[in-house]
Amino acid sequence: MKIIYVFLVLLASEVSAQNFINPLAIPPALTGNHFQLNLAPSSKQFYPGINTNTLGFNGDYLGPTLFIRDGDSVKIDVVNGLVGETTVHWHGLHIPSNMDGGPHTIIHPNTTWNVGFKVRNRASTCWYHPHPHMETAGQVTLGLAGLIIVNDEEEDALNLPRTYGLDDFPVVLQDRKYDANGNFLIEALGDSMLVNGTAKPFLDCPSQMIRLRILNGSNARIYNLGFSDNRSFTIIASDGSLLPEAYSTNRALLANGERVEIIVDLSNDKDNSVVLMSYGSELPNNIPGGSTVGMNGNSILNKVDFGIMQLNGLSQTTNPVLSIPTTLSAHTPWSAASAALTRRKELTGQGSVGMGNFSINNQLFNMNVINDTVFLDDIEIWEIANISNLAHPFHIHDVPFYVLSRNGNAPAPHEKGLKDVILVRPNETVRFITKFENYTTGETPYMYHCHNLVHEDDGMMGQFIVIEKPVSxxxxxxxxxxxxxxxxxxxxxxxxxxxxxxxxxxxxxxxxxxxxxxxxxxxxxxxxxxxxxxxxxxxxxxxxxxxxxxxxxxxx
Ligand SMILES: [Cu+2]
Missing domain, CATH: 2.60.40.3080 (Immunoglobulin-like)
Incomplete structure (x- = not known):
């Protein structure tokens, strides 16, 4: 009983004390063209003396960061050492549907899934996680997720921090809730934070420009990122690419599945500290994490500002990056006029963060129903209209997209790069444009879905096939x-x-x-x-x- 008591006290002090006492774990980097990922049960002490049951890729929690390069051919051997079935999805990568790891591509226990694909992505931060039908939230909550860093020539040529673990850091944000034994509860919202699987993390940084590759790997919580001293930072990348232009701001809203790369200037922070925060008090009620009420959605982190991670400024590295370019990346989005059609998807239903009857076009996901048929090489506009009462992050597999408009307005500067998840708030309509190129689907469809993992598991998902355009x-x-x-x-x-x-x-x-x-x-x-x-x-x-x-x- 004593252990449990101490544990609860630790959690209760999460918000107020903001004591950052554990060095941030940096997932190991894997390079080359042939990777192996072993999924296995494990356990980990996130808090001293308390063992939490976990799942991990090649370790006790999360997985290694895979470094891949545009144009390379990559092989990944995925070994399922779990008790049950799983799938592994490469979120953000434009690859054939039978390699995409959606719910149809099941990896049975004690079998290996051999993945092979050519990298056709811009420099970006992508990620991988299980995608089994109705069990995604459970497996991700227990620890199955990892980052993929894609490099390309355009990014190579820019003066940006890119030394992994030195001035370029992965930051996987997850909120978690524990039962009395210290095991994870599979719920929408947690009441304490893990960053890269580290509770109460601090990160020792050189006092210069540093790069944070931030993933919202949480089931449902949306973060309103900023710093404790309200300093500005620079957004350089969205989900699927660098932005056309660096964008200076003091807030970044990050929905589930989204990634943002930011540059933080710590050049005046030697022997100083600053805390990465989520300014949850500024979120409206209809954004998960912004409301203190709701079934299955209560959490002491809701509607409050809380610290996520402390950055400590140390000495500079030998060749520090002290300024970054303004112009980053060349983009020529497809014109709306080039689209073959506009496909409208309504985010439907009513409910709360962790439960409800949310669906897409009032249809729940059915493994045996193909919801959409797309012609290879067609450019399409997808119009995502949220007529429900809650904000939903809409994610599409296969192809990244450009935002055309949000309620008729041109995209904000931080949404001008390629994206694969877009947050659509109630009463909002977002239009994006993309080209379904390179791959027809054969036997395996691609998915689109809400990336609130609880909503996804509950059926807020659809699937599409890509076929050759019929000849006359x-x-x-x-x-x-x-x-x-x-x-x-x-x-x-x-x-x-x-x-x-x-x-x-x-x-x-x-x-x-x-x-x-x-x-x-x-x-x-x-x-x-x-x-x-x-x-x-x-x-x-x-x-x-x-x-x-x-x-x-x-x-x-
Ligand atoms: Cu949703």
Missing amino acids: VSEIPLAKKPLLYPNPTNKKLYFNNEDEPIISFLIFDLTGKTALEGTIKMEKNNSIDVSLLENGLYIMKLKSANKTYHYKFLKE
């Missing part, structure tokens, strides 16, 4: 693919299925909504009556016993 009917060689004609049509679509009997069909519109479906009698020539469909473009899926064919047709 005249280009389809006979017998390879059933003929579909006439196209356009105003009444009936005929298809010839001499070689391979078609047994069913599904017609959906370009937003993925099913318009018509049915079965086909096995006869030589068949037709489908589409006269009741509204005029417009549709996708037709014809299924034989072994194959599925996709067509685009116009009803007029």
